[in-house]
Amino acid sequence: MLYSFDINTDRTGTGSIKYDLREKVFGNEEVIPLWVADMDFETPYFIREALEARLKHPILGYTLREDKYYDTIIKWLYDKHGWIAHKDWFVFTPGIVPALNFSTLAFTNPGDKIIVQPPVYFPFFTAVNDHNRVLVENQLLYENNKYRINFEQLKEQAKDASMLLLSNPHNPVGRVWTKEELIQIGEICLENNVVIISDEIHSDLILPGYNHVPLASVSEDIARITVTCVAPSKTFNMAGLSTSSVIISDSYLRKKFLDVVEKLHLVHGNIFGVEASQAGYAKGRQWVDDLMEYINGNFRLLDDMLTSANSMIKLVKPEATYLGWLDFSATGLSDVEIKHRLINRAGVGLSHGPDFGNGGQGFQRINVASPRSVIEEAVKRMLEVDY
Numbered sequence: 001m002l003y004s005f006d007i008n009t010d011r012t013g014t015g016s017i018k019y020d021l022r023e024k025v026f027g028n029e030e031v032i033p034l035w036v037a038d039m040d041f042e043t044p045y046f047i048r049e050a051l052e053a054r055l056k057h058p059i060l061g062y063t064l065r066e067d068k069y070y071d072t073i074i075k076w077l078y079d080k081h082g083w084i085a086h087k088d089w090f091v092f093t094p095g096i097v098p099a100l101n102f103s104t105l106a107f108t109n110p111g112d113k114i115i116v117q118p119p120v121y122f123p124f125f126t127a128v129n130d131h132n133r134v135l136v137e138n139q140l141l142y143e144n145n146k147y148r149i150n151f152e153q154l155k156e157q158a159k160d161a162s163m164l165l166l167s168n169p170h171n172p173v174g175r176v177w178t179k180e181e182l183i184q185i186g187e188i189c190l191e192n193n194v195v196i197i198s199d200e201i202h203s204d205l206i207l208p209g210y211n212h213v214p215l216a217s218v219s220e221d222i223a224r225i226t227v228t229c230v231a232p233s234k235t236f237n238m239a240g241l242s243t244s245s246v247i248i249s250d251s252y253l254r255k256k257f258l259d260v261v262e263k264l265h266l267v268h269g270n271i272f273g274v275e276a277s278q279a280g281y282a283k284g285r286q287w288v289d290d291l292m293e294y295i296n297g298n299f300r301l302l303d304d305m306l307t308s309a310n311s312m313i314k315l316v317k318p319e320a321t322y323l324g325w326l327d328f329s330a331t332g333l334s335d336v337e338i339k340h341r342l343i344n345r346a347g348v349g350l351s352h353g354p355d356f357g358n359g360g361q362g363f364q365r366i367n368v369a370s371p372r373s374v375i376e377e378a379v380k381r382m383l384e385v386d387y
Contacts, residue, residue: 001290005041008371022349031349032378037171037323039237039369043276044287047236050279051272063271065092072281073230073245079285080204083217089249091258092269094242096201096229100127100165102246102264103227106256107195108133112162115194117149118357121171125357128165136161139359140173145317147173151184158192166198168215169206169320172356172365176210176319179218186215186222195253197227201244202321204235204288207296210319216249224250227257234321235288236280237369243273295322298368298375305379312387322369326350329362331387338364346381 011019018036023029070087077083093099100123108114110132116124117138128135138154140147147170158164166185169176177185189196198215206212216223231244248254261267302324303315312330328338335354342348342364353363368375 001293003044003287003290005291005294006371006373007042008374009040009042011040026343026349028343028347028349031343031347032374032381033349034367034370034375034378035349035351035365037234037367038239039322039367040371040374041237041291041369043237044280044284046283046287047238047276047279050275054271054275060271062268063274065269065274068278069274072278076281077214077230081212081214081217083214085247086249089247089254091246091248091254091261092267093229093244093246093261094266094269095233096199096231096244097123097127098266099229099244099246100124100197100199101131102257102260103163103165103195103197104128104131104133106260107197107227107253108162113157113160115154115157115161115164116357117165117167117170119172119353119360119363120165120167120356121199122355122357124165124167137358140170140175142173142316142359145314147175147316149177149181149185151188154185155188158188158194161192161194163195163197164189166196166215168198168200169202169212171199171202171321172323172325172351172360172363173316174318174321174323174325176206176212179213182213182215182218183222186218186226189225190221193225195225195227196222197229199229201229201231201234203230205292205295205322206320207292207299207318212320216247225253227253232277232280236276236284238273238276238280241270241273241276243269243277294372295368298322298370298372299324301372301375302366302368302379305376305383309383311383313382322367324366324368326364326366327362328353328364328387333387335361338362341385341387342382345385346378348378348381 113134113136114128115136203212216226228247233239314327316325351365353360
């Protein structure tokens with residue numbers, strides 16, 4: 001690998017949510033924090049150099065996103081995922097979670113039904129509930145250490161739904177949906193006039209042996225009902241720069257979405273997000289390849305340590321992201337007790353499974369995007385606890 005990810009950088013005292021909120025979240029500021037979905041790896045040097053270069057100009061005024069901004073994203077999407085997108089399909093948003101909420105406002109009305117697929121990233125629920133829409137749960141099925149979609153149930157639920165929130169790849173269970181699965185989802189939604197919001201923020205973080213398929217790339221018909229959300233934030237560890245894109249090929253849906261963003265006056269973004277995005281997408285391919293090789297090594301370490309210890313904790317086989325889904329169900333403990341033992345006995349702070357909705361009971365999410373020595377110490381601590 002050209003890049004190293006073994007540097008252990010102290011993030012305390014930097015306003016880091018992951019580190020500086022440990023006392024508030026866990027009641028213990030000494031836990032190893034493996035919860036918030038950002039990485040403990042340094043943001044790539046070429047992104048930091050781009051920010052430093054921009055700072056040499058003494059004025060930080062209102063700034064356009066010029067052709068270079070779009071060109072670098074479009075080239076990245078084609079080179080990495082084989083998807084041809086066009087500049088006029090893009091709408092800027094300050095993050096994917098805001099985009100989920102904008103979508104609810106743009107494509108549904110109060111009382112409309114919106115489908116989610118738990119266990120799933122918890123802002124999916126609030127994007128529905130906070131706007132007086134009706135939450136419909138198409139719960140994923142867990143069998144033989146792998147999750148799959150309940151298509152029979154989805155067919156029925158789609159008959160009177162307005163929108164589906166899709167996590168692609170899925171957070172937290174780590175599935176990379178196949179082209180065949182995506183076509184099934186798309187055809188069900190086409191038949192029932194259901195708009196699909198495809199959250200593809202983790203699409204660049206694919207483990208060896210798997211390939212991400214953008215939902216909008218599977219067919220022109222499915223593309224017409226698809227709103228794709230992408231961002232460099234997870235890919236290059238720059239979430240603090242609040243920069244993302246929503247890609248909508250259908251002009252009618254795009255106008256409805258843009259109307260909401262413009263009414264909220266959130267179309268401008270910030271200078272540094274623009275510079276960082278351009279640098280990452282233009283120069284970051286090797287960095288991401290090395291990153292995922294390292295992440296894969298961390299997952300192997302985690303799985304090997306659990307297996308060697310004959311632990312009752314099992315890692316659901318990951319296919320994407322740096323977020324592992326740990327199955328504690330064999331311990332027979334309640335979720336409250338699992339959380340208590342991890343925090344107070346192991347000194348490890350994970351994301352609590354029930355926060356991800358139905359199907360999250362008996363699970364915890366672990367972020368393995370830290371130096372290997374940190375992951376090894378955290379797993380060692382977990383294994384020392386009596387479950």
